[in-house]
Structure formats: C-alpha cells, structure tokens
Amino acid sequence: MEQADTEPVDIDWRSVCPISSALDVLGDKWSLLIIRDLLMHGTRTYSEFRESEEGIATNILASRLKLLSSLQLIERTNPDRPARGNAFTLTERGAALRPALEEFGRWSQTHLKDFHSDIVEIV
C-alpha cells in the first residue's frame, strides 16, 4: 500500500526563527504563486498551473507540487486515483497563508508602483 505523495520532508532549517523557517520552505520565486493560484481559483490541475500568466517550467512545477504536498500545504483532490485530471486543493495549513499573501499584495501595490507602473489593483 502506497502513502500517496507524502514522503517525509527533509529540509535544512537554517535557524530556529519562524521567519527564517518560512523562507526555508517558501523562499523562492514560485511556491507562493502556486498557493496564490489555489487561493484564487479553488482547485487547479497541473496544466492550469502551467498556463498561468508567469509561465512556470514543467520541471519546476512538478518539483514544487511535490514539495508543497510533502509539507501538507496542498493535496490531490482524489489521492488514490491517477494523476491525469486530478486537481490539487489547499489544505487548511496551505490556506492559512492567505493573510501573509494578502499583506504581500498590499505592500506591492503601494510600494512597487514606482518601479513597475503596470502593477494591478487586486490579486
């Protein structure tokens, strides 16, 4: 019997600080965008992620989906069925990132306009 994607997780925590630990896990250019897509759209399949505006490469997408699954931030809607057509959902743990992402978005809108005038209003 197979444990469906959720292998142990092995991360080198740089320190005991919560902010540093969050960055150990989500400190890259793509992970939080996957979370964003799920927060906005509810569920998304592999190809929907692939098609989203920023253009993530498929190898990175696959590896991030694996990481986020192993951290239990996302999960497959239908864990014991084939991958094809099987979407991902946020877990409660993943959904709990909403306030942090919203703060980021707010900050961006008010403080990044000077450098990137096209920046848009809502998420």
Next chain:
Amino acid sequence: MEQADTEPVDIDWRSVCPISSALDVLGDKWSLLIIRDLLMHGTRTYSEFRESEEGIATNILASRLKLLSSLQLIERTNPDRPARGNAFTLTERGAALRPALEEFGRWSQTHLKDFHSDIVEIV
C-alpha cells in the same frame, strides 16, 4: 557628484500581479532576513548582518544590500561617508513590510512545528 548607491533597478517583472511582483523582488531565501534583522534591531552594519544566526555569505549579502538599496527599502544612515562603520536603516517602504513578515512568522509558528519542532516563539 555621485548618486550614492541608488542605481536605476532593472527587474524582469513576470506579470502585473502584485504578489508575483513582490516575489520578483523579494522571492529568495535572504532578502527578507535582512529586513527582519533591521526590523528587530533598528540598524545594522555589514558585519552584524554577516554574524546573524543563519550565516549569509558575504557576496550574497553585498548583492542583496545593493538590491534593497536600489529599491529604496533600506539606506545608509550616513550616505556620504565611507562604508566602514556605516550602518543601514529601513526606509518607510522597507518598514512597511512588517505586517507581511509578522504574518509569515505567525504562520510558521502554528504550521511548521510538525516539521521543525525547535521553532521558536517570537521572532
């Protein structure tokens, strides 16, 4: 006459989304730790950053300080004096990241304990 550190900034914005734009700029493992150190300690010199718990490499530290300066999130306390002994401070723009970092920290404390039990209470 020299413009003191603040060169134009040239970033490839992946999209018009504020969250994606925030990550274009701060989406790595180190930038936000520099902001964290400044939020906690007020001002910090190059060597104080270098000595902080996570152990940032000096080349990365220098390049991040340059980036954050050019984005006007940080600045030298004494812009037209030599670098030696010259600390950095958060600008208003940089300090505005506080709520986002706090949300991150909160999330980490409640949701990363399972994977990293040593994680600490406050920042």
Next chain:
DNA sequence: GTCTTGAATTGCGGTTTGCAAGCCAAGGGC
C-alpha cells in the same frame, strides 16, 4: 490495439549560490 492528451522526467546550457581567499581603504598606535 492505436491515438490522444495530461502529467510528468530527462538533458543540457546558463545563471545563481556557497564557501574560501584575498583586496582595499580608513583609522589607530607609534
């Protein structure tokens, strides 16, 4: 069985990171 199509994996060049070493300039002691 063959075709199609969504979900990956592989290969490879280019960029970024991590680490150690070294360089440079401003004071301080003499």
Next chain:
DNA sequence: GCCCTTGGCTTGCAAACCGCAATTCAAGAC
C-alpha cells in the same frame, strides 16, 4: 609619516538550481 588592524567588499571556482525543449509515460477514448 608608516605599519597594523579591521570592517566592507570582490573574486574564483565548484556545486546546485533554473529555464527551456524534447521526450516519456500512462490512462482513457475510440
């Protein structure tokens, strides 16, 4: 003045990671 220290940075190089294109894999549809 001159040397020595010390904080701030640059350089070089190996390893890891990213971006892109091509390929494989497997599950339905037919």
